[in-house]
Amino acid sequence: MSASSSNARNRLQVARLFVKDDVNNCDCYVQPKERTCWKLTNPSRHFWNCSNNLTRLRKCDYFEWKDVALEYDYYKNLIYSMKQQLDSKEDLGVIKNLRTKNAELEFLLSKEKSLVASMEKGLCDSKKSIRMYKLLVVFLVIGYLMFVLFNWCSCIFVSFVKSA
Helix, strand or coil: CHHHHHHHHHHHHHHCCEEECCEEECCCCCCCEEEEECCCCCCCEEEEECHHHHCCCCCCCCEEECCCCCCCHHHHHHHHHHHHHHHHHHHHHHHHHHHHHHHHHHHHHHHHHHHHHHHHHHHHHHHHHHHHHHHHHHHHHHHHHHHHHHHHHHHHHHHHHHHC
């Protein structure tokens, strides 16, 4: 039931057209947009449709061809193939630009990788140096403790010898 009422509403919208600036308008009171069709059946053919045609809030089915359809399939196919060729050339230009950008980014990435590798090597060398300094500190502490222990033992031995 809602589909039939929707169709009736759309028919009413299309039926209530008014002319403003030599362009038919629907009852949405929105200036229609001129667009170009690129389908195989009507390549490069211009038409008018309501700006609300693509919105969800208010759907309007106003549509009107601006120009006359091409009568010969040869010209339709020619225009359609020319449009495809133009699009493919534009795509190739975009692809070429992307490949150039990709090569630049790969070069910068390789420079960054070599920088990171040199920093990692420096970090590894620093860690080795820190380990050597820690080992040296441990030996110095052990040497100091042995010196203190030897002095303490010698003091005890001297006091033991004097007392005997």
